[in-house]
Amino acid sequence: MTAREHDPARRPAPTTGGGADGDAVVVTRGLTKRYGRVTAVDDLDLRVAAGDRYGFLGPNGSGKTTTVRMLLGLVHATSGEIEVLGRRVPRHAKDVLPEVGALVEGPGAYPHLSARANLRLLDAAGPARGGDPLAPDTGSRRTRRSRIEAALEQVGLTDVGRRPVRAYSLGMRQRLGLAAALLRGPRLLVLDEPTNGLDPRGIAEIRDLLLDLNRRGTAVFLSSHLLAEVELFCTRVGVLHRGRLVAQDDLDALRGPTGRTLVRVDDVDAATRVLGLPAARTTDDGLLVLDDLPVPEATAALVRGGVAVLEAAPERRTLEQSVLGLTS
Numbered sequence: 410m411t412a413r414e415h416d417p418a419r420r421p422a423p424t425t426g427g428g429a430d431g432d433a434v435v436v437t438r439g440l441t442k443r444y445g446r447v448t449a450v451d452d453l454d455l456r457v458a459a460g461d462r463y464g465f466l467g468p469n470g471s472g473k474t475t476t477v478r479m480l481l482g483l484v485h486a487t488s489g490e491i492e493v494l495g496r497r498v499p500r501h502a503k504d505v506l507p508e509v510g511a512l513v514e515g516p517g518a519y520p521h522l523s524a525r526a527n528l529r530l531l532d533a534a535g536p537a538r539g540g541d542p543l544a545p546d547t548g549s550r551r552t553r554r555s556r557i558e559a560a561l562e563q564v565g566l567t568d569v570g571r572r573p574v575r576a577y578s579l580g581m582r583q584r585l586g587l588a589a590a591l592l593r594g595p596r597l598l599v600l601d602e603p604t605n606g607l608d609p610r611g612i613a614e615i616r617d618l619l620l621d622l623n624r625r626g627t628a629v630f631l632s633s634h635l636l637a638e639v640e641l642f643c644t645r646v647g648v649l650h651r652g653r654l655v656a657q658d659d660l661d662a663l664r665g666p667t668g669r670t671l672v673r674v675d676d677v678d679a680a681t682r683v684l685g686l687p688a689a690r691t692t693d694d695g696l697l698v699l700d701d702l703p704v705p706e707a708t709a710a711l712v713r714g715g716v717a718v719l720e721a722a723p724e725r726r727t728l729e730q731s732v733l734g735l736t737s
């Protein structure tokens with residue numbers, strides 16, 4: 410990544426990776442939303458390619474939810490353009506949205522009904538695949554039932570039986586919201602804080618489910634303020650700060666090298682002497698930190714000096730370091 414992309418005052422450089430706009434599932438150009446004097450989203454150029462697991466990161470109030478709502482045609486932009494699955498939104502939202510599974514802030518459900526009954530209603534109310542509500546392909550009763558069972562199974566809600574949704578934990582409601590998003594086998598999932606309310610095991614299960622869907626071709630746009638979640642799941646990251654996109658790049662590029670080398674040796678004192686360092690500097694887990702000495706040179710010098718090298722790698726920034734640098 411270039412230094413330019415890290416400068417919050419400037420627009421990120423044209424995005425790399427993911428190919429031409431032809432295979433993009435989300436593109437925005439100059440997308441802006443103002444609420445009175447508040448600019449919630451400011452001149453956003455997003456690009457999400459088919460196959461991406463895109464993490465949309467930003468602190469509270471940075472404009473993530475407003476952006477997600479605009480992508481789904483729920484909020485109208487003040488200016489700028491949006492394309493979802495190659496079609497303009499909101500103009501063609503009716504055609505596009507049946508192929509998009511969405512989970513936005515607190516899934517709505519009828520509290521007195523079970524998960525299954527809620528999905529049945531949603532399934533019956535939703536448009537057919539392909540966006541034509543009159544098309545005869547919503548399926549037979551059996552098809553509908555198996556679609557609902559498959560969605561429940563995918564999110565681990567098969568066994569909740571007839572219990573009403575009001576008796577569910579927040580995590581279970583979140584799973585139900587996901588099941589609703591999965592109902593129609595979407596090409597794109599747009600998820601706003603999908604692991605809200607889930608415990609660590611639930612978070613891992615949802616991550617595995619999303620990875621599996623992504624492997625089978627569903628692009629995932631995941632908005633989150635949880636860096637660890639994004640770091641474990643996403644391939645590309647967009648970072649929002651005060652409504653502006655301050656970085657958009659592959660995860661690996663955002664976790665770029667710091668320029669330092671980390672080595673694990675059998676004898677730190679001997680290594681310090683061999684390299685002529687004034688003092689040993691080590692990480693919490695005992696790796697020796699070397700400034701300005703790349704891995705090949707460091708390894709060669711240590712081995713020449715009779716020090717066994719057990720591990721050697723360039724140090725990389727964590728996503729947290731990068732994002733905090735961009736948003737503070």
Ligand SMILES: Nc1ncnc2c1ncn2[C@@H]1O[C@H](COP(=O)(O)OP(=O)(O)OP(=O)(O)O)[C@@H](O)[C@H]1O
Pocket residue numbers: 444447448449467468469470471472473474475476634
């Ligand atoms: N309907 C609205 N009316 C007025 N201001 C709004 C409205 N919705 C959002 N905002 C403002 O727009 C800005 C961005 O809000 P948004 O909810 O999109 O951020 P966010 O990144 O999703 O935050 P969080 O992580 O807390 O959900 C905030 O300053 C917010 O107060």
